[in-house]
């Protein structure tokens with residue numbers, strides 16, 4: 001009896017320690033899942049992580065699976081090994097090759113310790129019994145062998161390799177940007193097969209009718225003129241005096257970067273600020289007296305100047321500046337056409353609860369007029385970027401109209 005009691009007393013601290021270790025593991029997993037923004041795609045009609053959100057790809061709609069620990073419809077049967085294989089190799093527990101709409105080409109760089117923590121956290125969620133809809137992909141892409149072929153051709157698994165010549169913050173930033181943060185999933189241009197264009201890492205890309213800007217050090221299109229503080233503020237609050245996050249980036253801020261630890265945001269800024277400038281195009285500005293610039297200017301004076309000002313400087317913290325803006329001078333005009341057609345309200349965050357809005361002009365301006373005013377702001381006040389066409393404005397209108 002006494003021996004048993006003694007044994008219990010001796011064991012008690014061990015048990016307590018195991019518990020706190022679990023709690024720390026689960027908390028870390030919850031944080032890492034936020035950094036990876038799993039919820040952005042795996043939320044759906046049955047709940048936060050229960051899946052069923054349709055991800056539109058150029059090839060068709062892929063529905064996200066249920067990541068709650070339900071045994072039959074969720075990740076209940078995943079082990080730390082099979083879960084790591086899904087994240088690292090893009091192969092599911094049952095051996096199926098996964099489509100790269102799941103950003104495993106970035107998650108492959110995530111360490112085993114980090115995927116273990118994420119799984120430990122997922123297991124604490126209430127199980128939801130829910131089977132997401134079947135994918136809407138045309139033959140032969142609906143066959144898993146096509147995902148396998150894609151992976152064989154274009155994907156190589158590999159862990160993040162720290163660069164010993166760089167600081168700890170730089171390496172942490174690189175791990176987050178190139179791995180769990182999967183920034184390149186949107187910010188790196190893709191070819192028609194959805195493959196990263198070689199050597200054009202983080203130079204900006206088009207997705208779902210938005211343009212994810214160039215994040216390299218390029219001064220006109222990229223973050224060359226941004227300070228590290230501004231990058232941190234943008235990722236934390238969704239706004240800086242020069243730019244506001246809307247669309248997919250608004251979601252990324254609201255669900256993810258807004259909740260990152262200060263040190264991790266600083267690390268990302270350190271890494272991004274160290275990227276050399278790179279851009280595909282360095283265009284000459286359109287001549288101020290060209291017909292498109294004249295037409296665009298007339299529309300600007302009429303519809304935009306009241307808020308954005310004659311000189312394109314905007315109003316600090318309320319109306320974004322268009323002169324010298326990276327958003328305005330990106331290689332692709334996708335975001336601008338969409339903004340003018342449908343208007344925009346950016347995210348409200350705890351740091352800045354009321355977000356100002358911009359009205360829609362799609363019902364007042366035809367495709368040519370939208371293209372003209374967009375081409376004007378891209379080439380006025382020292383800006384320079386390729387002109388937009390009425391055809392591009394027409395396709396933007398179609399994307400915006402889609403539910």
Ligand code: HEC
Pocket residue numbers: 032033036037038039040041042055062063064065067083086087092093094097098099100101102103118147
């Ligand atoms: C950009 C959208 C997106 C994000 C972000 C995302 N996923 Fe997914 N995920 C998907 C899609 C789409 C699939 C289904 C792919 C398929 O059917 O081939 C998937 C599949 C999976 C699977 C395979 C499940 C199975 O057996 O079917 C796992 C595990 C998974 N995701 C975990 C995660 C985790 C953990 C995170 C966050 C760190 C995450 N995902 C973030 C889109 C996403």
Ligand code: HEC
Pocket residue numbers: 176177181182183184185186187210211212213214215221222231234243244245246247248249250252257268326327335
């Ligand atoms: C789901 C797609 C997506 C992901 C993932 C994403 N971004 Fe973005 N990002 C965008 C889009 C689209 C914009 C443009 C938003 C706008 O103009 O309102 C943007 C804008 C930005 C900007 C502002 C640039 C400028 O010139 O105004 C920064 C900085 C940025 N993203 C950093 C990041 C970082 C760092 C990550 C990874 C942690 C990331 N983004 C992940 C889509 C994405």
Ligand code: HEC
Pocket residue numbers: 242243244245246299300303304305306307308318319320321322325327328336339340344345346347355356357358359361373374377
């Ligand atoms: C009533 C005021 C108002 C008018 C009129 C207006 N805007 Fe805006 N605009 C805004 C506000 C506010 C934002 C920021 C919206 C957000 O991100 O929440 C904005 C954002 C923008 C942006 C994105 C800038 C960035 O860095 O993210 C562009 C480009 C833009 N407007 C162009 C135009 C053009 C072109 C017109 C005329 C056709 C116009 N705006 C008319 C208020 C206005």
